[in-house]
Amino acid sequence: MATTSQGSLRQRNVPGSSKQKNEGSADAGPVLDEVAKPSKKTSGSNSELNYRIAFGVITVLAFISRFWGISHPNEVVFDEVHFGKFASYYLEHTYFFDVHPPFGKLLFALMGWLVGYDGHFHFENIGDSYIANKVPYVAFRAMPALLGSLTVSVVFLIMWESAYSLPACLVAAGLVLLDNAHIGQTRLILLDATLVLAMACSLLCYIKFYKLRHEPFSRKWWKWLILTGFALSCDISTKYVGLFAFVTIGSAVIIDMWDLLDFKRPGGALSLREFGYHFGARALGLIIVPFLFYLFWFQVHFAILTRSGPGDDFMTPEFQETLSDNIMLANAVNIDYYDTITIQHKETKAYLHSHDAKYPLRYDDGRVSSQGQQVTGYPFNDTNNYWQILPPVDDHQMGHHVKNHDLVRLRHLVTDTVLLSHDVASPYYPTNQEFTTVSVADAYGSRADDTLFEIRIEHGKPNQEFKSISSHFKLIHNPSKVAMWTHTKPLPEWAHKQQEINGNKQIAPSSNVWLVEDVPSVPEDSPRRVKEERQVKRLPFLRKWFELQRSMFWHNNQLTSSHPYASQPYQWPFLLRGVSFWTQNDTRQQIYFLGNPIGWWIASSLLAVYAGIIGADQVSLRRGVDALDHRTRSRLYNSTGFFFLAWATHYFPFYLMGRQLFLHHYLPAHLASCLIVGALLEFVFNTEPSAEEPSHDKVGKKQGPGPQRHVTARERFAGQSMVSAWIACVVILGLALAGWYFFLPLTYGYPGLSVDQVLRRKWLGYDLHFAK
Structure with missing residues (x-):
């Protein structure tokens, strides 16, 4: 079949032939059959070294950006009044109630225990001094900063494991590295660093698990399946919106299982018994194991909180009787x-x-x-x-x-x-x-x-x-x-x-x-008010767990009152407004939770571009025009499609919620959108020319003695594409760096800004302080 000039549409067989179906079935899922270490994609050991060097550099930069000036401000900021308080209650073994599961809060308590903190400070008011109250707040903030730094590394590894080029890996990880919202949320005593890292780890572990699909039930296969389940458990055990990661992975598993059921699949059809083994293994690793870990964190929660406290009112009297020092029950008449x-x-x-x-x-x-x-x-x-x-x-x-x-x-x-x-x-x-x-x-x-x-x-x-x-x-x-x-x-x-x-x-x-x-x-001195010393009772764990779940879900659904900094999901991708975290009138300093507008707008724009590419490709295929080679289309639909699925499942469910919503709810979806940016950079600057290139087209014959070296048009195209990809990478990260630096004073809380400097940063609906 004749080919047209390079870069134009090529007429091919109508999709759907037996050969194409067999090839496609092998590639269904989040990553490709062709996925391999990038070192195999390009010749020489230097490629592997380049990835390792880039990974090390971006990890170091992530730690610097998250830990730089973490001791400022030295007073309680925004929701630190909640999560710092909960850590103190853990250390005092005092029962409290919160609408979020315990895993993220337990990490803060662990950090407090490691540094010898006794929990004496209860984070009552925003602005309370940490120094005056002798609180190891830097250690508490170091926990989310550590997790936030590792999130950047995990994003790079997701792209690396999916066999994307080095520029694509750097763009995806760089957009998270230079994002003010991710930085701001991971420098304070808040839960979102744990949530976002767990979500990213679940994607990484599932990709590594899927790459082993040709080695089912091997030791590595089981290891990554269980680790995927553990990451999912940490996600939902931090906040209930972690359920969205289950939807992401679950959707990919359903597609994978549907392909395993195909009797025409490469490698031979599975018997129903073999299919049952695959189904059971995934159910064990991705449902049962996460649920057991989820229960485990609540068991730790109940084991630590043994004393009566402010959470008693949310529980039944039977539950309260399992807590020591319960004054209310002791005064019952x-x-x-x-x-x-x-x-x-x-x-x-x-x-x-x-x-x-x-x-x-x-x-x-x-x-x-x-x-x-x-x-x-x-x-x-x-x-x-x-x-x-x-x-x-x-x-x-x-x-x-x-x-x-x-x-x-x-x-x-x-x-x-x-x-x-x-x-x-x-x-x-x-x-x-x-x-x-x-x-x-x-x-x-x-x-x-x-x-x-x-x-x-x-x-x-x-x-x-x-x-x-x-x-x-x-x-x-x-x-x-x-x-x-x-x-x-x-x-x-x-x-x-x-x-x-x-x-x-x-x-x-x-x-x-x-x-x-x-x-x-009944008078206070009446014999009816005299009580014998009450013995602490015991309740079965599952009964306590069910009661706490009911109360958590009910109170979570009651968070419907208005808030001055609440926002709607349609505002998030365009970064229309942020949240005021902290202000200092004397120095005109403020922390305003806001993403990097340039990075967010690039990511949101490319989400629309991706949807347009898929739509155009489908229309072209309907008309019998095939513009993409098989490997490019497989990566576009499967790998990039997996990232798009992660974005959609972490974003659209918020439209169904009636509770208060804030910008930080978009952070997991934003991470997924950064992965899409990296993937589309690879798609646009594809280093693989058409597979239909004539093999006799050779140019640039090497002169001189020795074996002749021919540079094919394929290699020349690949070199030009890589140069273009690096240029695009530098431009995107340069713009993101400029946005990060411009809004840096609002993220780190210093230096203070003059009225003119504040006004220059009042983009869109950013309701900043000290604007006059």
Whole structure:
């Protein structure tokens, strides 16, 4: 078949022939069959040496950029108030609660333990001095700085292991090296350095595992499979968004398994038994092993945190009984009929409250109320929160204990009325029932059924005694089976902007849980308040783990309130705004979390270019025009496609989230976009000319004695392409270096900037301080 001039489209056989299918099946997956060490791609041992030298240099630069000036500022910055505090709690064995899994926080605690820190400082406020409080903060910051430096090295290794040229490796790693966001996030006591490194390691380990696909079940094959699973476990054990890495690797595994199922695959078809072995091995290495490691970090978490602490309130009384020194449980009082109690909502901390005011005749939307007495949630404790607990029939003797599943009535002492719920819509929720009160006479007369409520203790046993503090319960309206519930949206002025109390038809949610905060009718010196020394109880690990998981997921989903520096996913690839971390008014210094705009815009642009290349290639193939050789297309779809998959799976899921989002959530996706930049540099400046080049085309015959050396057009093309690739590499990294240097004062927090210098850096929506 005739060929056209170099660089033009070449007509080939229509894709889909038997030969092409067999070749393609061998290449499906994240890396190519042709993948080898770059030293094999070019002749001579110098190539391997060049990669090693470049790897060493870029690793040293990564450590310098992350550790340079790490002691500044010497005070608490941004979310160091959280993760530094958690490290201190670990060192004090004090139980705390956080919405993130424990692995990243355990690394900080390990560093504190290694330097002999006792956890005395609790990082209460941004701006608190580390020096005055004698905190080894540099050691704490050194942990993420170390991990962030290694991330740059891992990016280089990902490209190297995928057999990309040295310029491609340097561009990908250099964009991460010179990115202000990656630097800024890894110089402080934050979790993202651990998360991003674990994500990058999962890509690297899976590539090394995939390269051994022709040696299944060998020792190295198992090693890299297990290491991939371990990296995935570290990812999700740091933050739950680490699940996205499972989606990335899982998608590649599904493609790989689909090709293994092909009976036409090179090397012969697998039997169903052999296929089952492959499936089982991957399930073991990428699902079971990561899950076991995930459980292991929680076991360490529970083993360390043995003392009562600020996290107790998030857990059930049964869980709290496994912690020593729990004051709340020690002060629990058995509740008797006719006791006066105050009832508090577990999550919002509002008290069940009532007062003389009535519900308005009509609400703003036109619905009609009962005009009964208001029942609300009130954040402060006063006498309007006092309720007397009454039996269903007034024949119980004083001193009779209230128990789980008992039916009771609640009498509001100040207004001498009884709590009631009925089939009238609440102020804000037309589907939920209104709570009000009626007279005592009606409560034991015509409205007797509507004033009956069931005490349903969470995880309680039959006849379990109802206690203050320790008995978390749901108050279930007996006739209608709705649960008493409240929320934080305040009622209008007619209710003094207090919280709405209503009947929730969904009984299961934990937001329906209340507790008796105190029993005012029992004097402090009463024998009922005298308790024996309590023994610490034990709960099975899985029960504690399940309870903590439920609480973590629930509170994570509640992070929906607005934040001045929150951003939306569509803003991230274009770096439209950042986050203020720290300011110092006297010196006009500030740390503003922001990526390198030039690097981010290059990466985002090439994401669109990659999508365009794939689209154009597909259209060309539809028209019978094949512009790419097999190896180039295989690398473009499989290796670069794997990086694009990593970017997409770490980016698009955020559009489905309703919680607060910030720029740092894009860092794993940004790393993947840097890999794509390196891969596309190799694609554009391809050092491999067309395989259809005429073999007789030789030029540049060497003169003189000895064997003649012919320089083929292929070699000349490769040399020119490599020069072009190096030029592009230098240009891209030069631009990135300029962007890094320009925004350096905002990343490192010094030097302070004048008004004019700040204004010159106020690109797009960057809401910088000291701009006037």
